[in-house]
Amino acid sequence: MDAKVADLKAAARTIVDREGERLVALSHRIHAQPELKFEEEQSSAWTAGALADGGFPVETGICDLPTAFSARIGSGPLHIAICAEYDALPVIGHACGHNVIASSAVGAALALAPLVDELGITLSVMGTPAEEGGGGKILMLERGAFDGMHASLMVHPTPMEDLYPRVSAVAHMRVRYTGRESHAAIAPELGVNAADAFTVAQVAIGLLRQHLRPFDQVHGIITHGGDATNVIPAHTEGTWMARSRTLGDLEQFVPRVTHCFEAGAVATGATLQISDVCPPYAHMEHDRDFAELYRANATALGRPESQDGAATFSTDMGNVSLAMPSIHPCIAIDTGGAVNHQPEFAAAAINASADRAVREGALAMAWTVIDAASGPLRNRLLGTAASS
Numbered sequence: 001m002d003a004k005v006a007d008l009k010a011a012a013r014t015i016v017d018r019e020g021e022r023l024v025a026l027s028h029r030i031h032a033q034p035e036l037k038f039e040e041e042q043s044s045a046w047t048a049g050a051l052a053d054g055g056f057p058v059e060t061g062i063c064d065l066p067t068a069f070s071a072r073i074g075s076g077p078l079h080i081a082i083c084a085e086y087d088a089l090p091v092i093g094h095a096c097g098h099n100v101i102a103s104s105a106v107g108a109a110l111a112l113a114p115l116v117d118e119l120g121i122t123l124s125v126m127g128t129p130a131e132e133g134g135g136g137k138i139l140m141l142e143r144g145a146f147d148g149m150h151a152s153l154m155v156h157p158t159p160m161e162d163l164y165p166r167v168s169a170v171a172h173m174r175v176r177y178t179g180r181e182s183h184a185a186i187a188p189e190l191g192v193n194a195a196d197a198f199t200v201a202q203v204a205i206g207l208l209r210q211h212l213r214p215f216d217q218v219h220g221i222i223t224h225g226g227d228a229t230n231v232i233p234a235h236t237e238g239t240w241m242a243r244s245r246t247l248g249d250l251e252q253f254v255p256r257v258t259h260c261f262e263a264g265a266v267a268t269g270a271t272l273q274i275s276d277v278c279p280p281y282a283h284m285e286h287d288r289d290f291a292e293l294y295r296a297n298a299t300a301l302g303r304p305e306s307q308d309g310a311a312t313f314s315t316d317m318g319n320v321s322l323a324m325p326s327i328h329p330c331i332a333i334d335t336g337g338a339v340n341h342q343p344e345f346a347a348a349a350i351n352a353s354a355d356r357a358v359r360e361g362a363l364a365m366a367w368t369v370i371d372a373a374s375g376p377l378r379n380r381l382l383g384t385a386a387s388s
Contacts, residue, residue: 005374008118012111012366016359019054019110023362024355026050027103031350034088037130040067043086044127047102051125054110060127063143068136069127070145071109074116078382080369081124081152082108083317085131095346096132097157097333100358104155104331107362112369119373124149128316133172133239135278137316141323141386142279150381151290151372152326155361157354158311159339161304162330163291165311167284167318168215168243169250172277175201175220175261177270181234191232195225197264197272198236204260215245216253239277243314246283282318287325289377290368294329297367301360304332313340323386331357331364 016023030043044067048058056071084105085098109125116123126145130136140146158165177198182191205218212218220240226233242257244250258274265272295306306329317328334353338344348354372378 002374005370008115008370008374009367011115012370013363015111015114016107016363016366019107020359022050023103023107023358026106027099027355027358028350030086030099030102031094034093035086036090037087037132037134037136038065038067040086040129043102044069044129047084047086047106047127050106051109055113056109056125063140063145065129065136065139067127067129068140068145071125071127072122073113074122076116076120076122078120078373078378079122079124079149079385080372081126081146081149082365083126083128083137083152083154083320085128085154087130087132087134089132089341092341092343093346094349095341095343097340097345097349097354098131099349100157100333100354100361101154103358104361104365107358108365108369111362111366115370119370121369121373131316133277135281135316138279138281138319141319146320146323146386149324149386150384151287151324152320153290153294153328153365153368154317155329155331155365157333157349157357158330159332159335160310160330161298161306161332162308162311163295163306164286164308165284165313165328165330166309167328168217168245168312168314169247169283169318170241170243170281170314171250171254173240173242174237174275174277175240176235176237176273177265178273179232179234179268179270182232184230184232188232192234192269193232194236194268194270195233197268197270198222198225198238199264200267201261201264204263205257208256208260213249215249217243218257247280250280281314281316282322284315284318284328285321286327289380290325290372291327291329293371293377294327294364294368297364297371298329300367301364303360303364324384325381331361333357
């Protein structure tokens with residue numbers, strides 16, 4: 001390793017070691033107060049506050065999103081963003097480990113802050129709300145928050161180490177049926193059953209699954225199924241997700257799912273309304289040069305060998321990756337066999353392995369930025385600034 005790079009990495013390690021207990025405390029604090037998408041008032045404030053305490057100028061409420069923020073330091077020509085997530089899931093809290101994501105992002109930023117001038121970089125930490133079905137990063141992209149940035153990165157906890165997770169494109173749909181109430185015993189024939197419309201739609205989706213491509217998935221829940229057992233339901237609602245390999249594949253797939261919901265309306269006479277919960281999430285294009293720098297640094301820290309392509313999920317970081325070179329490596333925590341979005345995963349997100357992932361994820365990202373800014377990747381990144 002070049003002596004200068006070695007010295008910079010040693011300096012970064014010293015800071016992460018010094019800040020380690022505070023980073024873990026931040027992770028546990030966010031975990032203890034899970035907040036849903038666009039409602040992350042405390043989690044956002046705690047994350048931004050940790051950066052402000054570390055000398056970062058912080059702008060909160062950016063892009064007309066009260067829980068979004070930007071913290072920026074340095075003035076070098078190469079502009080790199082570290083993304084922080086902090087929203088939780090309904091009922092099961094931080095079962096995707098966003099507390100680890102936010103804390104590791106802060107750790108990486110604090111480690112890099114004293115080095116930005118020597119590295120010739122501008123460093124931004126982007127506080128990105130509502131990854132869980134709100135598309136916060138997409139809204140921030142559309143509103144110019146990432147303009148002029150050359151690369152972005154973050155780490156995400158999962159049960160396995162995975163540098164190249166399979167990130168699917170996904171459409172989030174809100175489905176509403178409107179029928180007509182009637183007494184379920186006296187005059188059911190006068191009603192139009194909006195719950196039956198969902199039944200027909202779900203049967204149609206179940207039959208459709210036999211004919212899906214291997215990379216297509218569809219799933220959803222009924223969020224309102226009626227109001228009283230003896231009243232024909234006139235208003236029902238659900239949320240659904242259709243996933244596919246790429247945005248192009250998703251564009252072909254969504255109409256097939258839509259036709260299933262239309263079948264429910266035709267069969268029952270209910271009126272159908274389908275709307276987008278948020279903009280479509282894109283597939284992820286992992287920048288391989290950037291990712292391989294991360295692999296070398298994760299290996300140097302003693303992280304487990306990457307099971308490339310083992311994880312499958314969707315994230316609005318995919319949209320960022322289409323705008324600039326990006327990486328989204330998964331960092332392993334010990335979950336006892338649980339996977340993301342299970343209550344057991346939420347419990348594991350503050351165990352000893354998760355605390356280690358906060359520290360090592362922070363340092364792996366900091367070292368990767370040092371390598372990117374100091375090596376041959378720098379020139380390529382400088383030619384890729386994002387624009388809205």
